[in-house]
Amino acid sequence: TPQRPYNFSAGPAALPEEVLQQAAADMLSWQGSGMSVLEMSHRGKEFISIAEQAETDLRDILSVPANYKILFMQGGAIAENAILPMNLSEGGQTDYVVTGSWSQKSAKEARKYCQVNVAATNEADKHTRLPNFGSWQLSDDAAYVHVCSNETIHGVEMHELPDLASLGSKAPLVIDCSSHIASRPIDWSRVGVAYAGAQKNIGPAGLTLVILREDLLGRALPITPSGFDYQIVADHESMYNTPPTYAWYLAGLVFQWIKRQQEGELSGLAAIEARNIAKADLLYGYIDGSGFYENRVGADCRSRMNIPFFLKNEAHNDAFLAQAKAAGLLQLKGHKSVGGMRASIYNAMPLAGVQALVDFMKDFAQRHG
Numbered sequence: 210t211p212q213r214p215y216n217f218s219a220g221p222a223a224l225p226e227e228v229l230q231q232a233a234a235d236m237l238s239w240q241g242s243g244m245s246v247l248e249m250s251h252r253g254k255e256f257i258s259i260a261e262q263a264e265t266d267l268r269d270i271l272s273v274p275a276n277y278k279i280l281f282m283q284g285g286a287i288a289e290n291a292i293l294p295m296n297l298s299e300g301g302q303t304d305y306v307v308t309g310s311w312s313q314k315s316a317k318e319a320r321k322y323c324q325v326n327v328a329a330t331n332e333a334d335k336h337t338r339l340p341n342f343g344s345w346q347l348s349d350d351a352a353y354v355h356v357c358s359n360e361t362i363h364g365v366e367m368h369e370l371p372d373l374a375s376l377g378s379k380a381p382l383v384i385d386c387s388s389h390i391a392s393r394p395i396d397w398s399r400v401g402v403a404y405a406g407a408q409k410n411i412g413p414a415g416l417t418l419v420i421l422r423e424d425l426l427g428r429a430l431p432i433t434p435s436g437f438d439y440q441i442v443a444d445h446e447s448m449y450n451t452p453p454t455y456a457w458y459l460a461g462l463v464f465q466w467i468k469r470q471q472e473g474e475l476s477g478l479a480a481i482e483a484r485n486i487a488k489a490d491l492l493y494g495y496i497d498g499s500g501f502y503e504n505r506v507g508a509d510c511r512s513r514m515n516i517p518f519f520l521k522n523e524a525h526n527d528a529f530l531a532q533a534k535a536a537g538l539l540q541l542k543g544h545k546s547v548g549g550m551r552a553s554i555y556n557a558m559p560l561a562g563v564q565a566l567v568d569f570m571k572d573f574a575q576r577h578g
């Protein structure tokens with residue numbers, strides 16, 4: 210079979226080819242069961258084994274401590290914007306740090322359920338710099354502090370998470386890590402809740418991961434729908450309602466793929482992270498030196514996953530996209546709110562894919578410079 214094009218979609222995004230092949234091989238009969246995973250009861254021993262293995266592997270990959278629950282939920286990160294305050298705010302004060310479109314959306318939605326203090330915002334610089342941790346105006350009594358640790362649209366990533374205690378806050382940190390989960394380790398000593406839609410680094414849309422410290426359970430507002438009450442979901446091992454079984458299974462294949470990865474001496478998540486650093490360095494390095502393209506994000510907070518860039522002469526945008534597509538480089542158009550281009554280079558994008566993009570960009574610049 211010919212090589213598939215390289216897919217730079219921001220999400221739903223490219224999955225490892227090995228995973229797609231495994232899913233295809235399993236489609237009609239999973240491990241001799243005579244059933245597709247799509248056709249299995251979520252309460253049967255086959256699916257329970259798939260579900261438990263996936264959770265074990267994720268716990269292993271991300272070194273999730275024993276006192277954190279992993280919930281396999283639905284509704285995406287947008288639904289979490291409401292589910293989270295319903296579960297954690299107790300209708301009181303919360304802090305939100307706005308660093309791009311996604312955290313802005315989170316803060317807006319939370320206002321329906323609690324008091325929202327915007328502790329810091331980078332709106333003035335069009336979401337291209339991260340406000341220094343020391344400048345955050347945190348409340349004394351916040352139920353939690355919410356950040357988006359990787360802004361998918363603006364390409365701004367927190368390479369280090371804030372240590373809230375050292376900033377004078379007793380609140381747990383909540384991270385929306387949808388677009389960089391499993392691309393690097395998470396420092397759980399700084400995080401109370403991490404949530405992520407699956408459709409970038411983990412698997413199909415329709416699955417949302419919520420990883421939270423157990424002491425944060427049991428605070429849901431009475432209006433919280435039962436299917437979205439973290440305590441109820443945890444008590445039922447994420448099977449209070451029928452979970453998105455196929456997405457869960459596919460996520461499990463991705464977790465096993467992550468565990469198999471090798472990069473020199475490194476394996477698993479460490480290998481993935483090293484590769485992600487190399488990919489991002491290659492693309493930013495080329496953009497910065499090109500004279501033809503530019504990335505406008507501060508050097509200390511450039512995302513390894515989502516790289517927005519502009520042609521200095523935007524008159525060439527349409528030609529760039531059409532020729533990229535013809536060269537087997539798909540879905541490079543930037544988000545409409547930012548414009549220009551965006552290359553999303555999640556875990557499943559190999560270094561060779563980024564190299565192919567850089568080679569194309571060089572050639573395009575030579576022909577249009």
Ligand code: PMP
Nearest residue numbers: 285286287288311361387388406
């Ligand atoms: N947060 C972030 C950081 C995202 O990248 C996205 C999706 N692009 C969302 C939230 C919203 O996710 P969903 O559409 O799955 O609800």
